[in-house]
Amino acid sequence: MSIAQHIITERFYGAKSHTIDNVDIVLSQPCGNNTLAIVRINNAYYQLLVDDDGKDVLGDHVSEVGASFGTWSGNSAFPTGPFHELGSEQSNSSFISADNQVIVKYFRKLEAGLNPDVELLSKISDCPNIAPVLGFSEAQLHGHDYTLVMAQQFIPGDNAWKHALRTTATSFAADAEKIGQATHNVHAALSEAFPTAVVPVDNLAAALIARLDLLIAQAPELKQFKQPAIEIYQALEGNARIQRIHGDLHLGQLLKTAEDYVLIDFEGEPARPLAQRRLPDSPLRDLAGIIRSIDYAANLDGSHDQWVTEATAFFLAGYGSIDDQELLNAYILDKALYEVAYEINNRPDWVNIPLEAVEKLLD
Template sequence: MSIGQHIITERFYGAKSHTIDNVDIVLSRECGENTLAVVRINNALYQLLVNDDGKDVLNDHVEEVGASFGAWTGSSAFPIGPFTPLGTEQSNSSFITADNKAIVKYFRKLESGQNPDVELISKISSCPNIAPILGFSSAEISGANYTLVMAQQYVPGLDGWSHALTTTSGSFAEDAEKIGEATRNVHTALASAFPTRVVPVEALADALTTRLNELISQAPEIARFKEAAIDLYQSLEGEAHIQRIHGDLHLGQLIKTPERYILIDFEGEPARPLNQRRLPDSPLKDLAGIIRSIDYAAYFDGEHTQWANEATALFLDGYGSIEDQELLNAYILDKALYEVAYEINNRPDWVKIPLEAVERLLD
């Protein structure tokens, strides 16, 4: 089978610009007519269900795969199918049960340690702006523990990105305000469930500089912004609160219900190592993610600058007081630079949107 040949077409494979040097099967078992496998591609592990040709076919065989290689932990057994693929672009694979009561997510790129999606949501189950965890599976692979699958209560509704694109010619202000309120509620819950602390802003600026260098190594096109970005980061001063946060918040990570918005996918940025995604950070990072996502929606089909400005203002009003506007600006720049690197490696046709944003931010 030729796994390397097929995986480069998969949405969850995030290294499309890199040459595949080796493919090793670390763990496998027969699963009907296919093979369930944990595969090391270059230096990363992926969870796949492949046919004889090496093509991933998980979408059609969830009932057979079940909890994968892992032991199931939860308030109930693994959900009962049949299952329907969620059908949206994401770095993992999610499926909805026929009764619309549960959504099952298979983590595709595996990293050792408990996945933040399970870790964070499990501790804030009473928050009205999350979907409770029903269970998860984990397994020991090569001496380390990995989260393989999780199930959550399914919340029907349109994701925030899709909803925003239908309102770019009108106003997104009311929705943006509700998103701000939901984000504040989740941050408050996380601050109660996990430790918080105060750090010098210089430490956050140093982390942003380190990340900038990492992004340049992934996408050398960013290097031309390095001097201006570092100047902005080094101008920051004072102190800031840090805590556990969502880590990759954007409109696509929100579900609109008649009453409120629900935050989903607490894994953090898929391109960052899991041990970094589990570190506390400023809540302003999540705010920057939403602000950048509003900008994406406004510029996706044309320019709607006034729409974006109004929605951003109402989002911040809904969230409440902002600790440090200059630090927020730095996180917005950081997010835009990250988006440039991400789009170069995943959706080159989209790179113009964040590139123009970086130029505006540094002008």
């Protein structure tokens, strides 16, 4: 079989610009007519169900795969199929049960440790702006636990990104305000469930600079922005509150229900190591993600600056007071720089959107 030949076509494989040097099957077992496998590709682990040709076919065999290699933990058994796939995702694969009550997510790129999607949501199940966890599966590999699968209550709703694109000719203000309120509610719940701290902003600036170096390694095109970005980060002053956050918040990570918005996918940025994604950070990082997503929506639809300005203002008003506007601006810049590296590796045709944003932010 040729896993390398097929993996580069999968959306969950985020290293398309890198040459595949080796593919090793670390763990495998028969699963019907196919093979369930954990595969190491260039030192990264992936969970696949492959046919004889090496093509991933998990989407057609969820009921057979079940809890995968792991041991199921939860208040109920693994949900009953059949299942249908929930569209295309960038990092994982999700499926809805036949009764539309449960959504099952298979983590595709695997890292050692409890996945934040399970860890965070399990502790804030009473928050009205999240989908509660019903169960999850873990397996041990080389002495470390890996989260393989999770099940959540399925909440029907409209994707906020798609909804925003439909409103670019009118106004997104009312929705943006509700998104701000939902984000505030989730941050408040996380701050009660997990430890918080106050740290010097210099610590956050140092982390932003270190991340910039990593992004430049992924996308050398960013080197031209290094010095002006560092100057912005080093100019930050004072202290800042940190806590557990969503970590990769954008409009695509929200569902619009009849009355409110629900935040989903609490894994954090897929390009960051899991250990980093589990660290406390400023809530302003999540706000920056939404603000950049609003700008993306406007750019894709050719909307005017007024739409962006209005939606951003209502989003921040819905969230409430902002401790440090300069720190928020720094996180917006950090997010735009991350987006450049991401688009180069995943959607090269979109790279001009964040590039223009970086140039504007540094002007």
